[in-house]
Amino acid sequence: MAGTQGTPKQYDESSFRVLKGLEPVRERPGMYTRTDSPAHIIQEVIDNAADEALGGFAKKIHVTLHVDGSVTVADDGRGIPVGLHPEEGVPVVVLAYTRLHAGGKFDKREGNSAYAFSGGLHGVGVSVTNALSTRIEVEVRREGKIHRIDFSDGGETIGPVRVEGDCGRQTGTRVRVWPDGKYFESPRVPMNELERLLRSKAVLLSGVAVRLDIEQANGPALTKTWSYPDGLAGYLKELAGDVEPVAPIFTAEKYAAKDDPTFAAGEGAAWALAWFESPVPSESYVNLIPTVNGGTHESGLRAGVFEAMKSFIDHHTLLPRGVKLQQEDVCGRMSFVLSARLLDPQFQGQVKEKLNSREAVKLVSSQLRDPFEIWLNNHVEAGRAIAELSIKQALARQKSAQKVEKKKTSGVAVLPGKLSDCESEDLADNELFLVEGDSAGGSAKMARNKETQAILPLRGKVQNAWEIDPDRLFANAEIHDIAVALGVDAHTADSPIDLSGLRYGKVVIMSDADVDGAHIQTLLLTLFFRHFPKLIERGHVYVAQPPLYRIDVPAQGKKRPPRRLYALDEGELAAMRERLEKEGFKPDAIEIGRFKGLGEMNPDQLRETTMDPATRRVLPVKVRSGALQDTLKMFTLLMGKGEASGRRAWMEEKGDSVEADV
Numbered sequence: 243m244a245g246t247q248g249t250p251k252q253y254d255e256s257s258f259r260v261l262k263g264l265e266p267v268r269e270r271p272g273m274y275t276r277t278d279s280p281a282h283i284i285q286e287v288i289d290n291a292a293d294e295a296l297g298g299f300a301k302k303i304h305v306t307l308h309v310d311g312s313v314t315v316a317d318d319g320r321g322i323p324v325g326l327h328p329e330e331g332v333p334v335v336v337l338a339y340t341r342l343h344a345g346g347k348f349d350k351r352e353g354n355s356a357y358a359f360s361g362g363l364h365g366v367g368v369s370v371t372n373a374l375s376t377r378i379e380v381e382v383r384r385e386g387k388i389h390r391i392d393f394s395d396g397g398e399t400i401g402p403v404r405v406e407g408d409c410g411r412q413t414g415t416r417v418r419v420w421p422d423g424k425y426f427e428s429p430r431v432p433m434n435e436l437e438r439l440l441r442s443k444a445v446l447l448s449g450v451a452v453r454l455d456i457e458q459a460n461g462p463a464l465t466k467t468w469s470y471p472d473g474l475a476g477y478l479k480e481l482a483g484d485v486e487p488v489a490p491i492f493t494a495e496k497y498a499a500k501d502d503p504t505f506a507a508g509e510g511a512a513w514a515l516a517w518f519e520s521p522v523p524s525e526s527y528v529n530l531i532p533t534v535n536g537g538t539h540e541s542g543l544r545a546g547v548f549e550a551m552k553s554f555i556d557h558h559t560l561l562p563r564g565v566k567l568q569q570e571d572v573c574g575r576m577s578f579v580l581s582a583r584l585l586d587p588q589f590q591g592q593v594k595e596k597l598n599s600r601e602a603v604k605l606v607s608s609q610l611r612d613p614f615e616i617w618l619n620n621h622v623e624a625g626r627a628i629a630e631l632s633i634k635q636a637l638a639r640q641k642s643a644q645k646v647e648k649k650k651t652s653g654v655a656v657l658p659g660k661l662s663d664c665e666s667e668d669l670a671d672n673e674l675f676l677v678e679g680d681s682a683g684g685s686a687k688m689a690r691n692k693e694t695q696a697i698l699p700l701r702g703k704v705q706n707a708w709e710i711d712p713d714r715l716f717a718n719a720e721i722h723d724i725a726v727a728l729g730v731d732a733h734t735a736d737s738p739i740d741l742s743g744l745r746y747g748k749v750v751i752m753s754d755a756d757v758d759g760a761h762i763q764t765l766l767l768t769l770f771f772r773h774f775p776k777l778i779e780r781g782h783v784y785v786a787q788p789p790l791y792r793i794d795v796p797a798q799g800k801k802r803p804p805r806r807l808y809a810l811d812e813g814e815l816a817a818m819r820e821r822l823e824k825e826g827f828k829p830d831a832i833e834i835g836r837f838k839g840l841g842e843m844n845p846d847q848l849r850e851t852t853m854d855p856a857t858r859r860v861l862p863v864k865v866r867s868g869a870l871q872d873t874l875k876m877f878t879l880l881m882g883k884g885e886a887s888g889r890r891a892w893m894e895e896k897g898d899s900v901e902a903d904v
Contacts, residue, residue, distance in 0.1 A: 264340065264373035264397045271425045274370045279428045280313075280421035281435050283371040287315040287417050290368060292443050292530045294319030295450045300414070303443060306455040306463075308418075311430050316416040321384030324391075324403050333391075333403050335380060339372045340397050368417075372397035374425045381416040383409040396422065437466065439532065444468035445477040446530050446581050474514035474579045481523050482577065487516040488631055489624035492617050496609040497583065505601075506802045510609045511582040513543065517628050522577040528587045528597050537590070537597030539582040541856030542606030544573045549607070550615040551625075551632060558622075560629045562637075568693065570671070571636040572628075582606055585802065586825075600850060600857040601805070639668060658723040662687050662697040674727060674746040675786075675853070676700055678753040678762050682840035686752065689849035696746065698727050703762055707769040708881035715773060724769070732773040739776050749777065750860055752786040752852060754839040755810075767863065768881050771873075778863050787859040788840055788852045791815045794833040795822060808851050810859070 267274050276282045294300035300319035307313055323334040330337060372378050373396050382389040388409045392401040423429030437454065444452040445468075456464040470476045475493040497510030516522070526533045526540050533539070548569040555561050582602060590596040618625035657663065660683075664672055671694045677683045683699025690697055705718045712732050716722040725732065729743040751766050753759035763785055770783050777783050789808035793815070797804045809815040815834070822832055837843060843851070852858050865873050879885050879892060 264342070264369060266342070267370050267373035268396055268425075271374055275374065277426055279430065279432055279435075280374070280419075280426050281431050281439075283374055283421060284313050284315070284419060284431050284436070285439060286368050286371050287313075287419060288439060288443070289531060291315055291317035291319065291415070292447065294415075295443075295447045296530055301449065302451050302453070303440070303447075304453045304455070305436070305440060307431070307433075307436070307457060309457045309459050310420075311423075312418055312420040313431060314416060314418040316414065318412070318414040321382040321413045321415050322380070324382055324384065324389045335382060335389075335391055335403065336400060339368055339378065339380065339393055340400065342369050369397070371419060374422055375419050376422045377420040379418040381406075383412045383414050383416075386410065440466075441468045442477075442525065442527065442532055443530060445470045445474060445579070446527055448473060474512060474581065477525075478514040478516055478522075478577065478579050481525070481579070482516070482518065483522075485518050485520055485522055487518055489517060489627045490621065491516045492614060492624075494610075494613045494617070496613055498605075498609075502803070504608075504803055505605055506585045509583055509585055509605055511539070511543075511580060511606050513581070513610060514579045515547065515614070516577055517575050517631055518577060519575065519631075521575075524576075524578045524580075526578070526580040526582070528582045528584060528589075528602075530581075531587075531589075533589075533595060533597050535590075535596035538599055538602040538856055539580060539584075539597050539606050542603040543578060543580050543610060544569055544576075545603065545856070546607035546610035547576065547614060548572050550611045550618060551628065553615055554618040554625050555629050555632075557619075558626070558629075560626065561633065565633060565636050565640065566665075566693075567632065567636050568639070568666070568671070571639060572632040574635050575631055580606070600808075603854075603856045642668075656726075658698065658727055660699055661723070661727050662690075664690075664694050664696040665692055666694045668694075669744065669747045672696065672746040673748040673750055674698060675750045675752045676724065676766060677840070678759060679839070679841055682752070682754075685841060685843060685845050685848050686853065688845035689853050691853075695853065696727070698723065700724075700762075703758075704765045704769060706765060706881055707772055708877060709883055710773075712773065721769060725774075728774075728777075730774060730777065733776060735775040735779075741776060741780070744777075744782070747782065748784055748860075749782055750784045750786050752788070752840065755788050755790040755837065756839070759839075764880075768877060770863070771865075771877060778865065781862060781864070783863040784860040785863060786852050787861060788837070788843075788848075790837060792835040792837065792847070793818055793822075794835070795827065796831055798826070 271277050275286075288303070288305065291300060291303045294317050295303065300317045302316075302318045304316045305313065306316075322338055325334060326332065327334050327337055372393050375396065376394065378393040378397075380391050380393075382391075386408055387405050388407045389403055390406050391403045393399065394401075421429060421431075433456075440452050440454055444450065452468045454466045456466075458464065472479075473493065475491045478491055478493075491514055493512075493514040495510065495512030497508055498505035500507040524540075526536060526543075528537075528539060551572045552567060555567065561567060582597075582605070584597075584599055584602060584605070586599070587597060587602075588599045590598050618628075666672055673694060674696045675686055675690070675698070677686045677697055677699050680699050680701065683697055686697045686699075700720055702720075704720050704724075707715065707718075707721065710718075712734075715732050716725065727745070728749065729745040730741060731739070733739040749770075751763055753762040767783075767785075770778055787810055789810050790812075791809040791814075793807040793809060795805040795807060807818055809818055819829065819832070823829065840848060840852070850857050879888055
């Protein structure tokens with residue numbers, strides 16, 4: 243049939259294209275940076291200067307916004323090395339600006355790393371800046387000489403490293419960047435975003451002077467400088483504006499000592515916390531990188547605050563009878579500025595807007611809890627004011643939940659006996675886990691948060707519901723139990739349906755990370771897509787992503803205690819092995835175990851990897867915009883009883899690409 247449409251496209255060895263150097267960045271810039279403006283590629287340069295200051299080597303960061311749209315970033319740090327790399331035989335400054343996975347921040351071995359604490363390990367940095375710029379000029383003051391090198395054409399043209407004079411004892415790096423407008427929706431860096439970034443560096447880097455010069459076409463440059471002698475507390479006051487806190491701001495910092503059995507020396511956090519009657523924004527950072535989408539360090543802060551407040555309230559018997567305090571009651575009116583320091587932070591995506599490191603939850607919560615509890619007991623009136631606001635929130639939540647419950651109680655069927663229900667009646671917090679097998683269900687019951695998480699174990703594989711008549715749907719016991727637990731009747735995509743009886747805000751499909759588990763996921767997704775489509779449409783259905791591998795990493799001298807990491811699949815395992823090898827671990831020193839199923843995990847492992855909202859990975863189930871008809875056709879092909887021959891033909895043609903497309 244292909245021949246009737248003209249000459250088929252040739253597919254042989256010559257069809258494979260290998261992207262070299264910085265070409266992958268120019269081909270797919272959105273994979274490496276934000277493309278709304280050049281703000282992030284300029285931030286990469288500023289972050290390098292900030293890392294020098296974080297290490298104690300720089301005291302000044304000076305940024306100039308030029309009339310032509312270019313930006314200069316200068317610091318008085320050590321200066322990028324300009325000599326030849328011992329293995330590559332290329333000047334190190336050239337490697338930094340032209341290789342995606344090169345830098346001084348990978349090696350974390352004690353005494354070996356130029357940057358013990360830096361903004362992540364994605365390994366792209368200023369090389370992406372170079373790829374998406376028409377020109378970059380780098381001036382390095384180091385070892386008594388002023389060195390210059392120029393890059394142009396997206397890093398394709400590399401000038402020689404040349405000496406342009408003496409600098410005495412001065413050191414530092416000055417980088418001027420001309421972003422290439424064709425890669426961005428807007429060619430200029432937004433002024434408010436640049437100022438916010440520089441202001442935050444001044445807040446987080448005590449004793450470092452931060453300056454911004456804005457050149458004017460007619461007249462002298464405008465100059466702005468930032469200095470915060472009160473540190474994080476002063477910054478939080480600025481964020482609050484005229485809004486007064488209900489109690490004094492609590493500010494402190496705590497970092498792990500050399501003999502800490504759990505964390506590396508120097509890991510920890512600094513913070514400023516306050517409670518307000520009206521909303522005040524919060525901000526968080528990891529190794530000076532702004533994490534605008536939060537992450538695990540923020541989860542740790544909330545957990546530590548909640549535990550300390552709960553202890554204070556219990557000690558002073560402040561909680562009225564019948565009121566149960568939740569984390570959101572305590573933290574809902576809290577605003578904070580958090581600066582976490584991690585030896586090896588893992589971020590979500592190249593833009594580093596969200597921290598994913600699981601150990602950050604325990605790190606921040608353990609470092610914050612005791613100092614905050616001590617502060618509360620030393621400032622009892624402040625503690626009582628915060629407690630009063632938290633209890634007020636709890637009472638309002640319970641009152642709201644009672645109203646919803648009245649609407650739901652009439653005519654509700656008896657809940658399934660095997661359902662381990664949650665205690666909360668707040669739809670927004672409640673989660674139902676549909677768990678494969680009784681053994682995994684038992685582990686999940688021990689791992690769950692009884693307040694907000696319910697468990698419904700499923701025996702065997704749920705019936706293929708694609709072609710079941712809606713009137714016969716509940717003849718299947720498992721499907722009946724799921725529907726009753728949810729409190730929602732079966733419906734079609736275009737039928738009016740009342741979801742007021744829904745008992746859980748999230749329905750999480752939790753099955754083993756193997757072929758059978760994928761089959762169970764498919765059967766449950768078929769059930770929801772065919773008979774409960776409004777749950778998918780309104781964002782209630784999720785799929786858990788339990789890890790397939792456990793990686794036990796031994797201690798690394800006194801600097802790094804033993805660690806346990808988890809990998810979702812073969813690809814993540816390979817990436818972790820490569821990263822650990824760069825950290826100095828020999829392959830045979832790392833123990834790797836494969837989970838045969840959820841039931842093999844102990845409750846602590848299951849909680850950390852799959853159930854705890856702070857550290858788990860779950861995927862929301864959505865139908866892509868405009869793809870409803872295509873999705874219907876695909877379900878019919880894969881799940882329809884009369885489609886065996888079509889399924890076989892499809893699998894023969896596309897079976898090897900399924901994993902990449904899902």
